[in-house]
Amino acid sequence: MGRVKRKIKRLENTNCRLATYAKRKNGIMKKAIGLSILCDVDIILIMFSPSGKPSLCRRKLSIHIPELIFDLCDQARLLQTHINEIHKRLSYWTDLGKSNSENIQKQQFASLQCNNPCLKIRDTDIEGSTSYSFGSHANYLGSSNKTDISISKQENGVLGDMRSTSPMRLQFSYLPNNFNLLNDMDIIIMTLNQGLISTSGPCVVTMFDEHLYTQPSFPPMHIGFT
Amino acid sequence: MGRVKRKIKRLENTNCRLATYAKRKNGIMKKAIGLSILCDVDIILIMFSPSGKPSLCRRKLSIHIPELIFDLCDQARLLQTHINEIHKRLSYWTDLGKSNSENIQKQQFASLQCNNPCLKIRDTDIEGSTSYSFGSHANYLGSSNKTDISISKQENGVLGDMRSTSPMRLQFSYLPNNFNLLNDMDIIIMTLNQGLISTSGPCVVTMFDEHLYTQPSFPPMHIGFT
DNA sequence: TCTGCTATGATTAGCTT
DNA sequence: AAAGCTAATCATAGCAG
Numbered sequence: 036m037g038r039v040k041r042k043i044k045r046l047e048n049t050n051c052r053l054a055t056y057a058k059r060k061n062g063i064m065k066k067a068i069g070l071s072i073l074c075d076v077d078i079i080l081i082m083f084s085p086s087g088k089p090s091l092c093r094r095k096l097s098i099h100i101p102e103l104i105f106d107l108c109d110q111a112r113l114l115q116t117h118i119n120e121i122h123k124r125l126s127y128w129t130d131l132g133k134s135n136s137e138n139i140q141k142q143q144f145a146s147l148q149c150n151n152p153c154l155k156i157r158d159t160d161i162e163g164s165t166s167y168s169f170g171s172h173a174n175y176l177g178s179s180n181k182t183d184i185s186i187s188k189q190e191n192g193v194l195g196d197m198r199s200t201s202p203m204r205l206q207f208s209y210l211p212n213n214f215n216l217l218n219d220m221d222i223i224i225m226t227l228n229q230g231l232i233s234t235s236g237p238c239v240v241t242m243f244d245e246h247l248y249t250q251p252s253f254p255p256m257h258i259g260f261t
Numbered sequence: 262m263g264r265v266k267r268k269i270k271r272l273e274n275t276n277c278r279l280a281t282y283a284k285r286k287n288g289i290m291k292k293a294i295g296l297s298i299l300c301d302v303d304i305i306l307i308m309f310s311p312s313g314k315p316s317l318c319r320r321k322l323s324i325h326i327p328e329l330i331f332d333l334c335d336q337a338r339l340l341q342t343h344i345n346e347i348h349k350r351l352s353y354w355t356d357l358g359k360s361n362s363e364n365i366q367k368q369q370f371a372s373l374q375c376n377n378p379c380l381k382i383r384d385t386d387i388e389g390s391t392s393y394s395f396g397s398h399a400n401y402l403g404s405s406n407k408t409d410i411s412i413s414k415q416e417n418g419v420l421g422d423m424r425s426t427s428p429m430r431l432q433f434s435y436l437p438n439n440f441n442l443l444n445d446m447d448i449i450i451m452t453l454n455q456g457l458i459s460t461s462g463p464c465v466v467t468m469f470d471e472h473l474y475t476q477p478s479f480p481p482m483h484i485g486f487t
Numbered sequence: 488t489c490t491g492c493t494a495t496g497a498t499t500a501g502c503t504t
Numbered sequence: 505a506a507a508g509c510t511a512a513t514c515a516t517a518g519c520a521g
Binding site: 262263264265266267279280283292 | 505506511512513514
């Protein structure tokens, strides 16, 4: 739609790509919300702009993937802590076995040693992490009033908790060694969380909601920060 | 667009809701892929039909949430198995301590007992689970040829593995007790995995891909199974 | 870079098959 | 249900400011 029929193929001109993205993003978000309301269905839509800025459109979904991930991280971490503690206590007995030269007991305790190859811990990759600060709220409104909703650090709880438990860290086999969970993955997680992040990079989540339809005659007005 | 202007409000007539969903879902998927190709951006779109059938549209995304979840589940499970084994071996020593009436040793061993309150295991909720069978492939094609691609059980690996390790099962605090991970959550995970599930319920994942644009003159033809 | 305009192509509501 | 048709509305490409 437009003056000419456009072939669906990567736009090589960067300005054109950005302009088209901005227009079409609004269109698809409006359609997503429209579909969700009309048909009363769950929907998740996440897009990343050519510069990497994520936009989220979610409605009605009752299951929280990010919570699941955090919960799993927490549980794996707690289990690891528990194992570490057992190791520590066992070392007392192992040493005792050594000094007593009681070989049978020694062997028994040795069999308790944990060397689970599936759990790899890295001490180092907390370094290089960007410090996240929560900024202002990018939002869509059904009017032309520009709004600026400041979000306090309330959402920082879970993430902060997870990160402060260094040096223990799970490593995922399918990710490259230098993959930084605090960048790409967090963007998605926080996007899904409907949170908002400002990093050194261009990461401000654009959100879209039903207010669009409360003032039916006006096109949505995008109030964002980049 | 259509014969009349439609107010964006829940359609109360069920047939109308289903018909509208089908039409608009195709429209929004086409737009999502178009946006992703034109602007060369990542996109995730998940919709659930009024009857609960998920449709997925994903392009270019390099981070795999479902893999992360599976990996976390696996690691938590392995850790738990490990702890269980330690318990088993410790019980030998605890019993030994009992029979010897050596109170100091007994207490030492008792201190090794694992009663981590954060890890709750349920034995029972593997029951009620539907047996998942991988069926045929629902797909979009840019032609009117109906295709029927049978998928072997290759995708069953991770899930099958995870499930076969019953009776151990993690429980998530934010979910109700009767929440069945094998239903709702798995639908999302497998949808994200671009997998395909047939259950007793209406769960066949509809997928959408770029082939649509290889034959530009024809509208997309949906070949699905329900 | 962003906003508004508008001709034009794209989508779809209601209908039929 | 599911597919095809068409009038009507909607989205947007290219341009202007």
